[in-house]
Amino acid sequence: xxxxxxSNAPRRLHVTPLEPASRSVKLALHEKRLDFxxxxxxxxxxxxxxxxxxHAGETPVLVDSPRDxxxxxxxxxxxxxxxxxxxxxYGGPALLPEAPGERAEVRRLMAWFERLYxxxxxxxxxxxxxxxxxxxxxxxxxxxxxxxxLALRWHLDYVSFLAERRHWLAGQIFTLxxxxxxxxxxxxxxxxxxxxxxxxxxxxxxxxxxxxxxxRTILKERLPGTRPPPHYDDPDF
Amino acid sequence: xxxxxxSNAPRRLHVTPLEPASRSVKLALHEKRLDFxxxxxxxxxxxxxxxxxxHAGETPVLVDSPRDxxxxxxxxxxxxxxxxxxxxxYGGPALLPEAPGERAEVRRLMAWFERLYxxxxxxxxxxxxxxxxxxxxxxxxxxxxxxxxLALRWHLDYVSFLAERRHWLAGQIFTLxxxxxxxxxxxxxxxxxxxxxxxxxxxxxxxxxxxxxxxRTILKERLPGTRPPPHYDDPDF
Numbered sequence: 268x269x270x271x272x273x274s275n276a277p278r279r280l281h282v283t284p285l286e287p288a289s290r291s292v293k294l295a296l297h298e299k300r301l302d303f304x305x306x307x308x309x310x311x312x313x314x315x316x317x318x319x320x321x322h323a324g325e326t327p328v329l330v331d332s333p334r335d336x337x338x339x340x341x342x343x344x345x346x347x348x349x350x351x352x353x354x355x356x357y358g359g360p361a362l363l364p365e366a367p368g369e370r371a372e373v374r375r376l377m378a379w380f381e382r383l384y385x386x387x388x389x390x391x392x393x394x395x396x397x398x399x400x401x402x403x404x405x406x407x408x409x410x411x412x413x414x415x416x417l418a419l420r421w422h423l424d425y426v427s428f429l430a431e432r433r434h435w436l437a438g439q440i441f442t443l444x445x446x447x448x449x450x451x452x453x454x455x456x457x458x459x460x461x462x463x464x465x466x467x468x469x470x471x472x473x474x475x476x477x478x479x480x481x482x483r484t485i486l487k488e489r490l491p492g493t494r495p496p497p498h499y500d501d502p503d504f
Numbered sequence: 505x506x507x508x509x510x511s512n513a514p515r516r517l518h519v520t521p522l523e524p525a526s527r528s529v530k531l532a533l534h535e536k537r538l539d540f541x542x543x544x545x546x547x548x549x550x551x552x553x554x555x556x557x558x559h560a561g562e563t564p565v566l567v568d569s570p571r572d573x574x575x576x577x578x579x580x581x582x583x584x585x586x587x588x589x590x591x592x593x594y595g596g597p598a599l600l601p602e603a604p605g606e607r608a609e610v611r612r613l614m615a616w617f618e619r620l621y622x623x624x625x626x627x628x629x630x631x632x633x634x635x636x637x638x639x640x641x642x643x644x645x646x647x648x649x650x651x652x653x654l655a656l657r658w659h660l661d662y663v664s665f666l667a668e669r670r671h672w673l674a675g676q677i678f679t680l681x682x683x684x685x686x687x688x689x690x691x692x693x694x695x696x697x698x699x700x701x702x703x704x705x706x707x708x709x710x711x712x713x714x715x716x717x718x719x720r721t722i723l724k725e726r727l728p729g730t731r732p733p734p735h736y737d738d739p740d741f
Contacts, residue, residue: 323616323619341608343605343612344615345611345612345615348611356604367592368578368580371578374582374588375581375582378560378582378585379560383560425559
């Protein structure tokens with residue numbers, strides 16, 4: 268079951284709606300002002316037509332048709348891989364700094380959200396609140412949600428720690444670290460009221476991120492049957 | 505409890521012995537012929553002196569002192585991040601191809617081993633066979649080992665699928681995909697006899713990897729109290 272958008276952009280992004288990994292790539296494409304079409308996937312159904320694109324059976328997948336590519340399309344799998352690819356294949360606003368040490372700091376924080384935040388906090392919240400219904404797996408486990416929210420406070424504290432010291436998470440410029448963090452935290456913010464007021468520096472950073480045109484576009488998206496809290500897409504929350 | 509090696513190399517790598525992530529960085533440093541000293545860590549003890557290096561509390565961590573860095577050291581955290589850093593900060597043999605699409609294929613396979621192979625097969629095997637004893641957590645669970653070995657066969661089958669089509673895993677040249685795969689599979693090969701003979705293409709690829717000087721250096725390392733199978737460091741296994 269796929270929803271195809273209508274234009275004829277030179278690239279198509281296969282996503283799962285309200286999935287942080289998919290959202291991070293959408294956000295980067297908007298930041299870099301690259302046109303794209305979207306196909307909504309249901310990767311847990313393991314359809315052969317999707318598995319042939321990505322043997323790992325995961326979204327996001329970008330099917331790109333760069334002008335200078337003589338033979339066919341370029342299929343790029345996985346959020347981190349696509350984000351690096353977009354930096355290397357296209358100009359436009361740079362989302363990675365120049366110096367190797369600064370690039371490493373951006374990537375450290377990307378990995379933080381993918382490898383620590385997601386399994387400890389983001390994924391259990393989204394799984395209980397959204398995925399279980401989407402996949403017909405029963406009702407949410409409130410104990411899991413409670414533990415995930417506790418872990419989430421620790422991660423918001425870390426975002427505050429960073430935001431006290433830097434304008435954006437990895438330094439003075441907006442980078443893929445902010446893209447990844449905003450993608451992950453905004454998905455959690457859709458399914459529950461995050462305690463932003465307890466973490467004022469994190470909140471100030473997130474307000475800056477929400478004010479960016481790319482993020483405002485993303486925050487307009489709605490998952491059928493699930494409504495976010497009122498402050499969700501308000502930059503002055 | 506740290507074991508410090510003796511030279512005065514311009515960089516120090518903090519590792520956990522027989523950990524695939526740490527091993528992948530050692531392997532890349534040897535491949536790129538960059539000198540380094542090693543500190544063995546016990547990250548599960550969460551010592552403040554190590555947490556201050558990496559807030560995530562994980563090995564590997566590279567403390568680098570590049571000649572052109574005016575102020576102090578550069579601390580780089582996490583295998584994937586360090587491998588990218590070494591490519592960007594140093595010349596020497598390139599472990600990433602030039603074209604963005606080919607680089608994406610290398611990174612897809614790196615992510616395959618870190619995000620699919622490790623949780624499904626590599627980590628449960630190493631946890632049951634090595635980590636439990638190292639951390640005083642009791643005896644191995646044979647059911648977990650059996651499931652992990654089943655998953656491992658599926659991954660060896662995928663390596664065969666790739667090696668039937670390509671000389672190295674991501675294409676014609678040896679890349680970070682081979683580094684990551686060899687690091688992960690060699691750690692599993694240390695703790696149990698992998699069924700290489702059932703996957704002849706994967707075996708032929710691994711024999712090529714084992715013949716490289718960098719890999720031969722790594723395969724000489726021994727974990728006190730644990731002996732690998734006889735074929736472990738033999739390129740003609």
